Amino acid sequence: MAAVTAAADPPAARYARTGADRRRLPRYAAGEIEVPFVIATRAEAIDRDTFWEEHSHPTHELLWNERGASWARIGGRVWTVTPAVALWIPAGVAHSGWAPAGTLHRAAQFGIHAVPLVSDRPAAIATTPLLRLLLDRLESPGLAAPARARTEAMVLDLLAPAEHELSLRIPDSPLLAPIVAAVRADPADTTTLAAWAARLGVSTRTITRAFLAETGTGFSRWLATARVQHAMALLARGEEIDEVALRVGYHSASAFGAAFRRITGVSPGRFRAQR
Known part of the structure; x- marks a missing residue:
């Protein structure tokens, strides 16, 4: 992989001019689309340098990695996402992102009407081992509704600010x-x-x-x-x-x-x- 060329804005500039996987997603206002869930999780193994152009979600989003580091830019700040420090992005907040090949990327979407607002601005969240286990449990296809509800409630209780905020204002x-x-x-x-x-x-x-x-x-x-x-x-x-x-x-x-x-x-x- 080519060397990273931007310190204050990690590989975004490089991804924009190389053969990275560029992804375009729509922009939604908070709550613009009703979702049938409280928390929906997903995982993706990034096998190619990937750049997400600026977009926004109708839901709140939590980003973390099981492996590797990735970055998100929100306004004039670049956030680093790792296995230990996640990033909370409130619904409707525009952001772009990038991840190098080899990253095991995770995300969770939170329905805005079902979930109390953790923070009204982007925030670093500590991804403790217990929080990761609970988020993993939400991916179980056979999880019964009562068990899912209990798990979701525990996830919300565990969303707490990280001691170290891995971000840089530009x-x-x-x-x-x-x-x-x-x-x-x-x-x-x-x-x-x-x-x-x-x-x-x-x-x-x-x-x-x-x-x-x-x-x-x-x-x-x-x-x-x-x-x-x-x-x-x-x-x-x-x-x-x-x-x-x-x-x-x-x-x-x-x-x-x-x-x-x-x-x-x-x-x-x-x-x-x-x-």
Whole structure:
């Protein structure tokens, strides 16, 4: 598989210009179509790089993976979906997505009239082992109606925010555009905040304030998150940790591991094993 070329917006740009499987889905408003279920689940083994063009559902959606990492873009934010962290997308919210070959992709649709709103905005959800087991149970064709109702109620009780939100806000101001472009082109870019300030003709404080205003975090944290998000794409493909560390700008696997754990809550080795 070709290397991922965008850190701040993982493989979407590459998928748009290569032979990836491009899928077009309609846009629906929340509740535009009545559905006969409370929760409907599905699974798909992604055997080819896949890009879903922007769309929306009449139902709430929960996305997670049994294997590998995938991404969703909602407005100016890119979310990473893994076996441990799912993404809740409220009904009617437009989103696009992409997943590399080898991903085992899962999704659940929630009828909006039957399900209390977990969140009125996209949110990271912890996919605990119990939650995954219950969602798996809903796929059983012979599940009796009372058992299904109990299982669905337990699923709703277990939908809780994840401790680590694997998302990255993409700044869109002209001031920060060169920085975003550089990191997207090369996550190992070593240009410092002071060097960027000199290059752009502003103070470091101006850049810091702009990052805080647009992303809610400073330059260093944003850069580390962009690098880790890029690294997750490489690790999900099974690339070696030492090589990934170098490709995303870390001179040692230990420094990379510390940054990866700080942002994701797991080590690169554990994440790679989940692929």
